[in-house]
Amino acid sequence: MVGQRSLGSGQHRANQVFNQVLADPAIHLITWEKGYQADSDSPWEILLKEHKAAGTYAAHSFSRQRNNARDQRPYDFEYIHRSWAKNPAIRQIIVRATNPHGRTVQLSILSDDTGRPVQAIVSLMFNRWVQENDFKYLDKHFGINQLTSYRSTPYQQLRDQLSDRQVPNHAYVEKMKIARQLDHRKSRLLLADDKAQREQTQRQLHHEGILAGIAVRAPQDTENPSALAKPTAEERKEIARHNNASKRHHKYLQLRLQKIENLHQQSFKNDGEKSALEKEVSRIDQLIEQDMVRMDLSNKTLMDAIKISARNLFYRLFAPFKTAYDNYRDDHGYYRQLTQCDGVLRWTGREIEVHLVPQVNYPPKLRKIIEKHLADLNASGLTLPDGSHRPLRLRLTRKEQISIRIHDVSET
Numbered sequence: 507m508v509g510q511r512s513l514g515s516g517q518h519r520a521n522q523v524f525n526q527v528l529a530d531p532a533i534h535l536i537t538w539e540k541g542y543q544a545d546s547d548s549p550w551e552i553l554l555k556e557h558k559a560a561g562t563y564a565a566h567s568f569s570r571q572r573n574n575a576r577d578q579r580p581y582d583f584e585y586i587h588r589s590w591a592k593n594p595a596i597r598q599i600i601v602r603a604t605n606p607h608g609r610t611v612q613l614s615i616l617s618d619d620t621g622r623p624v625q626a627i628v629s630l631m632f633n634r635w636v637q638e639n640d641f642k643y644l645d646k647h648f649g650i651n652q653l654t655s656y657r658s659t660p661y662q663q664l665r666d667q668l669s670d671r672q673v674p675n676h677a678y679v680e681k682m683k684i685a686r687q688l689d690h691r692k693s694r695l696l697l698a699d700d701k702a703q704r705e706q707t708q709r710q711l712h713h714e715g716i717l718a719g720i721a722v723r724a725p726q727d728t729e730n731p732s733a734l735a736k737p738t739a740e741e742r743k744e745i746a747r748h749n750n751a752s753k754r755h756h757k758y759l760q761l762r763l764q765k766i767e768n769l770h771q772q773s774f775k776n777d778g779e780k781s782a783l784e785k786e787v788s789r790i791d792q793l794i795e796q797d798m799v800r801m802d803l804s805n806k807t808l809m810d811a812i813k814i815s816a817r818n819l820f821y822r823l824f825a826p827f828k829t830a831y832d833n834y835r836d837d838h839g840y841y842r843q844l845t846q847c848d849g850v851l852r853w854t855g856r857e858i859e860v861h862l863v864p865q866v867n868y869p870p871k872l873r874k875i876i877e878k879h880l881a882d883l884n885a886s887g888l889t890l891p892d893g894s895h896r897p898l899r900l901r902l903t904r905k906e907q908i909s910i911r912i913h914d915v916s917e918t
């Protein structure tokens with residue numbers, strides 16, 4: 507089994523996974539070492555010298571085909587292998603890989619498979635994209651992830667067949683979630699209130715400064731209040747702005763205080779309900795209480811086996827076409843269209859002719875390749891899969907070449 511994803515957070519989780527793999531001799535795990543950093547105390551040159559002397563150093567190159575068989579890209583690998591310091595039962599392979607552009611990276615591969623050649627492990631990991639593309643192809647074109655049945659079994663009926671364990675109480679978790687949401691809303695309101703108070707203080711200071719400026723311009727010896735200096739038009743606007751802002755501040759202050767109090771009461775009630783709940787409950791009891799069901803995947807297992815068989819058959823038939831066409835950018839698309847195109851069956855008295863009508867007009871060169879491919883299939887001795895062993899002959903045709911005639915049997 508080859509994987510590129512991490513083993514989980516932390517060294518403890520990694521060792522747990524590897525210990526499970528080591529306990530089962532039927533499976534092996536190859537994966538990247540998460541968070542690997544080259545050791546500055548032991549540069550690659552020193553490691554190289556040590557492991558060359560110990561015979562645990564190797565190197566190889568391979569060429570990866572890109573768009574066609576002639577479009578080769580060379581990749582160079584140097585690697586050392588040793589026991590992993592964090593778990594001696596695991597093999598560590600430190601690889602220095604250089605791509606066609608001369609860019610070099612140093613990575614670490616971990617595996618419990620001590621019998622497999624190191625070169626094979628390195629090649630598997632650096633060609634993992636082929637496997638991942640195949641998974642995507644299975645999903646997209648063969649529906650490997652699709653449900654084939656919605657039949658299910660209630661957990662009430664499965665109680666005696668399952669081993670139970672304690673799990674987090676769903677209701678308790680929901681109460682914890684609600685508590686966090688209430689605290690978040692309260693904190694936002696308190697922050698808004700603090701900001702509004704500071705803005706009101708600044709407005710008040712600005713307003714008092716305006717009033718002080720007006721008072722300075724007032725006559726000093728008069729006892730008549732009406733003789734005080736009058737504010738300018740701009741000062742009157744500022745005073746009006748301050749009064750309106752102060753009214754809004756006091757209005758929304760009361761609303762915020764009421765919302766904060768309501769949230770406080772909700773939090774108090776939620777905490778009381780949470781304290782009355784158990785943190786952990788029986789997994790099976792919780793599933794039954796939630797009316798949960800388990801999908802019956804027996805049909806899917808059979809259908810997945812059929813889909814994988816169809817995938818294998820597709821690739822088996824596709825291989826000679828891929829070699830003849832030699833264009834990796836669209837060869838799958840053309841061959842998939844060929845396998846899905848419409849057709850007409852014609853009994854000649856000796857064999858059944860299958861006239862394939864493609865959905866697209868093939869270029870002359872591609873058409874010759876397809877006709878040659880069909881001729882090779884015909885030469886392999888195709889027969890109708892109904893037990894009659896009647897021979898099949900595949901032909902590539904065009905829609906305009908097909909004409910249908912109705913023959914009245916009663917006239918003969």
